[in-house]
Amino acid sequence: MAHNTIRRTAVAALAATTLLVGVTACSDTDAADPAVELTATGDPAFEGPDGADTSNKTPDELAREQALAKVNDFYAVVGKLDGDAAAPIEQLDTVAGGPVLDSWRGDITLRRSQNVVGAGDVKVVDAKITDAGIPVGDDGKAISGPAWVHVRACTDISGMTWTKSDGSPAYDVNRPQFVLAQLTVRNADWPDANGWRVTSDAAARYAPCDAP
Structure with a gap:
């Protein structure tokens, strides 16, 4: 089947600014109970993070919602692992991949070896999708293929300590x-909602939220 990849900029795409609060832990460098995983009980392309029927939404809209939900999961799992040395480090594999996974796994393992314990939380006070590439068919339905979403988030790290x-x-x-x-x-694994992973962070350390 012929297919396309939906690619939207922040200007052309549906506005996806979302308030994400109450998530735990963050990193100095690079979001929801970490035990809860996104589970698709029907067609994974048309099930939202909470299992609700989202068949009236486009694949692009679903991908954006799922990616933002995974950001919440990512920060929550990181907070859990940094605050509880007994928590399996493998939990990180459910929310992160690529350089982010390697970096965080190394950082958390090092802190544990030094008896450094994390506490408190980081709050994502604002997050929006700035770009996305979502595989869809000519009929507008989701098809298999690698998908990606760019998320720009402003985080409050004042309550997080080590x-x-x-x-x-x-x-x-x-x-x-x-x-x-x-x-x-x-x-x-798109359109499987469980396939999302945070893989990179392009922001410089301690970059202000209004940085270019």
């Missing part, structure tokens, strides 16, 4: 409150 075994902080106490994240979320 503490050494002697009680001293293991982070920069002079860091800014709000930090930009420019995430790529990919799905090699």
Whole structure:
């Protein structure tokens, strides 16, 4: 079947600005209970993150919602793993891939080896889709193929801390409150809603939310 990849910029696409609050933990560099996974009980292309019927939505709209939900899952899992040394590090594989997975797995493993414990949370105060590539057929329905979404998020990291075994902080106490994240979320198993993973963050460390 002939197919196309829907690619939208923030100007041409349906507005997808979403308020994401209450997620836990973040990184200095690079979101929802981590035990909860997105599960598609019917056609995975037409099931939303909460299992609700979303058959009235386009594949592009579904992909955007699923990618934003995975950002929430990502931060929640990172927070769980940083705050609980007994939590299996393999949980990270359910929300991250590529460079993000490698970086976070290394960072968390190192902190655990040094008895550094994370606490508190980071809040994603604003997030929007800036671009996306979603495989669809000529009939407008989702078809198999790699999908990707770019997410620009402003995060509040002021409530997140890491503490050494002697009680001293293991982070920069002079860091800014709000930090930009420019995430790529990919799905090699599209249209399966469970395939999304956060794979990269293009933002510089401690970049302000209004950075280009």
